[in-house]
Structure formats: C-alpha cells, structure tokens
Amino acid sequence: MAAALRGRARPLGQEIVIVTWVVAIMAVSELARLRREQWARERAERAQAARRRADEERLRIARELHDVLAHSISVINVQAGVGLALLDSDPEQARTALTIIKAAGKEALGEVRHVLDTLRTPDEAPRAPAPGLDRLSELVEQAASAGLTVEIEGEVPKLAPGTDLAAFRIVQEALTNVVRHSGSRHARVLIDDGRGDTGGDLPGDARAGTRVDPHASTQGGTQGVLRLRIDDDGPAAGVDAGGSGNGLAGMRERAAALGGTIEAGPRADGGFRVLAVLPFRAPPEETLQIKEDR
DSSP: OHHHHHHHHHHHHHHHHHHHHHHHHHHHHHHHHHHHHHHHHHHHHHHHHHHHHHHHHHHHHHHHHHHHHHHHHHHHHHHHHHHHHHTTTOHHHHHHHHHHHHHHHHHHHHHHHHHHGGGSOTTTSOOOOOOOGGGHHHHHHHHHHTTOEEEEESOOOBOOHHHHHHHHHHHHHHHHHIIIIIOOSEEEEEEEOSSSOOSSOOTTHHHHTOOOOTTOOOBSOSSOEEEEEEEEOOSOOSGGGGOOHHHHHHHHHHHHHTTOEEEEEEOTTSSEEEEEEEESSOOTTHHHHGGGGO
C-alpha cells in the first residue's frame, strides 16, 4: 500500500514541476508581449510628438513670414501707387516713392533671411536679438512711408524676451492691417504697464478678465500685465477692417502662447481696435519659442 502511494506521489511531483514551468513560460511570454506593446506605444507617441512639433514649426514659420512680409509689401504697394500717379506730374515725389519701395524691399529681404536662418541647426543659428518694443520707432517710420501717422503713448517697460517679441509682432500686424484694410490716415498705440496714467482708459479690460496691479514688477517679474491698444480712426468699419483672419489668428496665437488675450473689433465711434493683454513674464516654455528670431 505504501509503495503504491509512493508511486503515485512521484508522478504528482512531476506534474507540479511541469505546471510550474508552463506557468513561468506563460508569464514570461505575457511580460514580453506587454513590453512589446509598451515599446510600440512609446514609438507611436514619439512619432506623434515629432509630427506635432513639425506642424507647430511650419505654423510658426508661416506666421513669422506673414508678420515680416505683410507690412513691407503693404508699404511697397502703397508707394507703387503713389509713384505711378505722380510719375508725370511730380517726378521728384515719384522718385521718393521709389526710394521708399527700395528700402522696404531691402528690409523685407533681410527679414526673410532672418526667418530662414531659424531653419539652421542651433550651432549655426544667428545670435541677433529678437525684436521688441524698443523698435517701435521703426514701425512708426514704416507706417509713415505708407501714409499712416502713428502716435505712441506710454512708456515701454522692461519685458521678458518672449513677451517683448510677441508685443512687437502684435503691434506690427495691427498697424499693417490699418494700412491694408482700414483706409485710416491716423493710428494710436497706447502702452499701459500699470505704473501710471496712460492718458486714457482701456475699454474692454473687464472682458479680458485681468486687472493691472500698479505695484507689479516691470522688471520681468511674475506679477503684472502689459496692455497694448491699437486704434485707428476709420473710416472702415466692421470685422473686415481688422484685416485677414490669418493676421488676427496669428496675434491671438502669440498672445495665447504667453497666457494672454487679444480682443479685436470695430469701435463704437468708428474705426477698429485691437487690445492685447500680455503677462510681463512669459511661461517657461517661452525659451523654446524665442528661437524664431535668434
């Protein structure tokens, strides 16, 4: 009897060993399958992220080309019309128009080269500083050459580079839209950094959902916002007066990337208004965005 039990115990032990090996093999196979699936997911996520970065880069370059070319082309278009109209009656004025066209074309070429330089590898990229509000005088001169008088009110504060670049491009695009679509001969740029009286209120601030702290730091601190208001005096009215959807969309994208807002629309008393609200300090991701002008 005992011998029979021992005989049965031996096959039972072997069965346990076999079952253990089968379970182990199945566990290893399942683990390998899970790892393969994880690697596949990671590859898909990396590919998706790469596609997203490529799409963002294309949009960024398209937006930058639009920003740097639209204004110069508008100036060239206006001055070409002036030159043609005055070619016979006032050759000297026509010559002046041609000189302005040449300067605008040269500037546009330089800007395009600057944007294309961003396609280089980081080691080869130029180190020129990104444009900022300290170059507003250039925009005023360019607008004047297109027949638009621009009045600047308020002091230019110290801004983080990303915010400074966005502010410059927003003003540039808004003035370009005035030249191209408004028919106005006068525009006003109001800069409010919350430090004092700007010579006028900023309607629409309540809708922007932000408030200015008069004690907020203007040295790139985390407090405070910058408000930019660009008005023209018409006579164009309606949504089309603000320019193309691409231009307004580009302004909104720049503001949103910094946590800011853009409001644009016709004024009650005629003309068009663009109101930008931007934080003094851009989010940490700004260092990735500033490459567009470096």
